[in-house]
Amino acid sequence: MRNIFCDMDGVLADLRWAQYAAHLDLPTRFAGMFPDVDVRDPAFEDWLHTPHLWESGPICTTEFWTGIPMYSWAPGLLAALRSQGHVRICSNPGLAVFTHHAAHGKVVWCQHNLRIKNRDIILMADKHLLAKSKDDVLIDDDEVNVASWIYAGGTGILFPQMWNINRIYVPTDLVSWVMEKLS
């Protein structure tokens, strides 16, 4: 019996889009600081991690976190994963400045969108501590998370996104792609 740990942001939840949509007023609020790049451009990632995006404004509400759109493939991916083992959601509770919004919002998001039991929602940053054997599988869009997981002895699958090295697979059917990696 596999234990499958599925990341939220970047795998099931479109945090990138939500961040961008929540900060459409930034060009005027932070004149000169807003890079002229597409939201899907990997270069946008660095800018997203600048503190001014996280320390104030619309992201610091529970509503922001509960309102993040689900990727179109998320229901199909979850159903497929559930055919392969016990699925738990494993997500980073976030930076200290917004944890009290993000942690609550993420649990509510899972309840609303995934119909998953609370006991199967894990909020932790050091995900690799859960990897005990090859039957423990992590699906995550973060290269460091996946590498740490594999190093700890688990099976790690780097979910293709424009901001990681598997970006070349983004145009493909991602559910089938993950299932192929699992088989």
Ligand SMILES: [Mg+2]
């Ligand atoms: Mg992620």
